[in-house]
Amino acid sequence: MPEAENIVRIKNINVIYGGHHAVKNVSLDITRGEVVAIVGPSGAGKSTLLRAINMLEQPSSGTLEVGAIRFSVDRNLSAGELLRLRRSTGMVFQSFNLFPHMTVQRNISLPQMRVLGRTKEQADARTAQLLERVHLADKAQSYPARLSGGQQQRIAIARALALDPKVMLFDEPTSALDPELGLEVLAVMRELAQEGMTMIIVIQGEELPSLYARSCCAEQCRWLAPWL
Template structure:
């Protein structure tokens, strides 16, 4: 579980966001907190099955962008479209629209956000019963399949506190996948982990990418951004300053701000 290159499992077709029907589209998306503009008119789209890495300096708006996509932080301007659901920031989303959106998106945070009083199995099954209305038997069956997939079936009846940080993050990924999302959002999923433990999480994410899961990954893992994602988006000061094929952006960035950022990261 140490290699995270996609080259070992190349996909037959790499999605083209310019020609394929977008599964996600942002038009003029902006977010303001009082007088402070955090996101400034973001235009972005991605195709089904595409993996996009978002990188950039701290405070550039990367995490806020993810939180606007899943409406944890409702945008203050612009239009968000996921599949056939469109939300205009000028109109408050209805409860039904938010429920539809939550069924389409899975989110994995920096912190694991597991319920400490529930077992690992209960953590993964709970939302299935409440959101998808699965029976406990059906939910537990799905949960065990996912825990087996990430190598944690033996932890099913333990509490999260008995699991390492890397294991808890893999449990969180299983919980998000259990709702059968169309798109997975990852917000710095390895930032709270030791590098060696983080590799376990990155290996799971690599497998998801190889299997065709649509993913947006805010990350500081430059090797993951270059070798696993299809496309890299670089943000700074609330805007997208450069985007393109991963290898091209990571090795030959054209924007001076991106050149400066990548030089600083690599020389650290």
Template structure:
């Protein structure tokens, strides 16, 4: 289990996360929603320690970080191996093929042999529907295809959690559907996923839990059906606006 307790994050004296506390369960998909500027992406980056909390406690299994203590880079790097990050803009290596992008981490970080990494990468590319694009470079792929390669790359690192930061925000609706199908399939397979998205219709399909973040604080955290059937006026107004 991933647990955050009393996490605060500030940038330039502006507090973005305020005494944030939540537990994220393995083998479930948690979807983080909320208005623009509510701290959703900051939360995701903080989970992966790409943002450093100003205070609070972060726990994953037997690993614990208590902030504002500064931790050695090696310790932080080891912790980050528990997460696969899928960014808005793909972040693929332009000089590597789809296959090369997927095998790079396992070879360099996990110290897998090239043969083993390649064998697994081919399986993952097939899983995301891109077996035939293994030798294609990012500039030869559509945005949806690039994002699916990014998901395969994250899976190749065998993370405990996959983190998605608005994974379809840079895509048009047709290409968005390709990526959402892959995430939905992973949810059905009970992969551990934390997804930041503005697409509430999609969230309703895949989420075990919904975390509604507003002004850096938790407005709702619980079962997805409880969120979408909530009588809370703020939540009702938000879902009506976002799903209309």
């Protein structure tokens, strides 16, 4: 049986702010199609570690590999390197970060046109597919303010998927939502997991463990019990 392919490799990553060691010597290997939860209390460095994977936070030292992209992170990356990395990693934040003056369709299509060079027709066609995928096909011409929080977060997921990432990064994607709306988002995430999307998810606790293949305690940098 062939060995599973590592799509993300993090080796000895450190993030230091002044005298505060936010992320301490973390090393992780994540295989293609795996769903990993980073768990721990507030202030444990969970979100900092996640943001370091696509260089929204600048690590102090270490090595990062996403797909075929590999580099030491203790230097400033070029604009081209950052673009390659961020095209490989789709990021979904706690807050939805949608453009309020744009329709749902425009929110999802514009990044495709700007980053991938797709025509408007190509981008809109892909947007329609993604809206079907997150069960919001009827919201293409709606504005974010007309949507519930759960719907906005599903739009944010569709926008991240629009750039065809190899890995999806979720920073507490349901923490700002009421429980019922959070379940809508988790249902979409489960579907992505079933389709084989590699996902790294920051959560506060070990809720709904059946979603995750395994979990990592950010504070102690060790693997916890696997969940299937």
